[in-house]
Amino acid sequence: MSDIPQQVVQYLGASAPFDVFDEDTLHGIARHVQVVYVTPQNCEATLMKMMPSLFLIQSGQFTIHDENGNERFLSEGDYFGYIKLLDKQVGNIKIDVDSPGIVYAISETSFIESCENRQFLSFFKAAKDDVLQNQAVSESNTMWLYRPLCEILERPPIAIEQDVSIQKAAEVMSENGVSSIIITEYDHLIGIVTDRDLRNRVVATGLDIQMPVHTIMTEKPAYILHNQNMFSAIALMSEKNIHHLPILHSDDRKPMGMVTTTDVVRQQRGNVVFMIGEIAKAENLYQLTRLAWQMPQYFAANAKRAGDFDIAGKVLSQATDIMTRKLIEFFIDQHGQPPLDYCWVVYGSQARQDQTMGSDQDNALLLAQEPDEAQAEYFARMSEYVCKSLGKCGIKLCPGNIMASNPKLRLSVGAALKQARGWVRQFTPEAILEFNIYLDARAVAGERLLFKTLQQERKKSFQESMFLAAVARTASSQAVPLSIFNKFVYQKHNGKKDCINIKNNGVALINDLARLYALSAGITIPGTVDRLNILGEIGTINKQDADNLRDIWLFLNRLRWRHQLRNNATDNIISISDLSSIERHQLKAAFKSIQRAQDVAVNRFSGGLS
């Protein structure tokens, strides 16, 4: 009988799922193991000849094009070959050796015998399914939140003209099995009627059912445009506490359909989004701060799945928006109506809707004209109140003083335009880093038209090629944390040596790229996922590349949220040892993709000069 080197048995025993077996069984398995030092030259002659087998990597790095055609980057502790062992029908794998190393080949017989252990079998079955799940985040069960409403619409709108009788309206509703109906005048939305209106305003009051339907409708209802996404619809419904939301076409404002709470409940899986409804009910600063401080615990308790992490940033930003609107309301209640039209604008993560627990506030006030002394005083006090109160709600004050409470950030539209032209003329790297944050902007309260005017006016200047070239160079100057040998480049943090700042070295790099392309295409939407979706649709970026960047962004975002919620942290510094083996590979692949996208951007906008 042959003897087996102890390290083979030990390595097997330390690699899940072989750890379910006792020492004797492991010896039996090890006896049929073949150990290969796999190099690019011998890969074909060794591993390929051993198939089908289960392969376990002890050292080295490999790119496997697996049985289902997926590309996977594998290294120490990873398996391959099991898909074929579990399903004979699939195709063959292809192996590229990125760096040579030792691979254990476990025979098919040993694998089949081992599969008699249920735990062992379910490990590989799950691994097999995982590969399928990882195919694209876009197929994940929460991507519906990001999809434009027009894609979710299942039927044409149920609408009737305002002079039709109540009885006819009720008939149309029951024929179509809907609980609400859009009331139009010359095909334009003027109201809605719901089951509840029929009960409360007709049946309960004994109203004549031949009366025109407009007599019982809710006039000027809230609505949403068809190019917005489901998330915005949910947020609006939660904030306004309504159950039916008409969808209008963004161009001609004609009704296109209706979103109802039932649709939401049907699709909704995580419930983190309902925090918004709670905040919207706050009646004073005290209630608002109390609710706001519950948010971290609320998130920690409710955000468990990857899908919850995808929307957590949106929920938090939406919550901050609502807090801001509430605070402005509270201020106006106390100090009277504003003397000028104004618009409260937010920047950075709040604008992009990717806030995390550690995000600070970045905001500004845009005024309809240069204020006189008294007007300036009113807005100074308003900004001071809102920013400080947001701070009390846990949204940290901005250390860089990018806040409306800073007089430099309370500009008239004219002054803001002049400022933007200045940026375009002075595009030193330092200047770009400084004003980058202002390029992700969103109006949150007040007169949105002011902001829209500013956006439209400055859009052209931002499309100048010299300016874009400079932004491209800045966007690519920050490198991903990979060495030339494709190893992670770590930083030390809290006594751990294997840390990576997933925001600065990952998420922010994709934000930069999405911003660059959005500027070039004149897209003013600030969110990175939304930007990438549009850029892919209109072909500014190849659709596949745009989808890939979006998936990577969502993946990195999941990692940072999980880190913050699990460790009750507000930083973005994750330890690689906290990641599963598969996540490590995904992270590495993600960084490589970002690097490639940076190269492409520099080539495209600055002719390759970086």
Added chain:
Amino acid sequence: MKNWLANMVGKGMLADYVHSPLADLPLLALDFEFNSLHKKEVKFMSAGWVTGQHFQIDYDQSYYRLIRAKGDLQQSPIIHGLTARDIAQGVHAKEMYSSLMQYATTHVWVLHNAYLDMNMLKELAYRFGEAMPAITTIDTMQLALHKLSKGTGQYGVKHDAATLDSCRRRFELLSSPLHNALSDAQATLELFYAQLYDIDPKGEMRLKDLKSATNAVKVY
């Protein structure tokens, strides 16, 4: 050089491989544990080996035995984690020697620090009144020193840079947890494969080329 090649070819078994690439050679990686490093008082404590070829290692012929010993064992058993009972249960050194000599002319032997192990083996043969047959060896330590000295000159190499573990670390091979002769034999063969690919990625070198390029090939 003529001598070693003639020796090898003369014995017949390895002759087929003289013109073959190194990866095609049948290899035997081996290691011993001794109670002392002094030739005259040395006792073999254990022996282990594995065979391999074409960058593979298999366990059909792998071997691990403790060697039964008489007399004082000095310090080493504690280091190697052997108890007196383990040693009493071992095989006679002669039995191990005979098993090993089956590979003398069929395999090229791979050792980490071949000089030590081969001289100890010769001493063992001498005690049995036998002459050890000529054995062709590749020394992974010499291969490591060859590479290290390229950069620094041999005298610049740190004294612990050529241990089995530090050599393996440079190729990112897992450090072997145990100092057991069989484990170290496998660790040595893995190291050799990594070194071989490093020196000769295209797989064109023959034993003769390795000998003229380094100090790592010797016949004992």
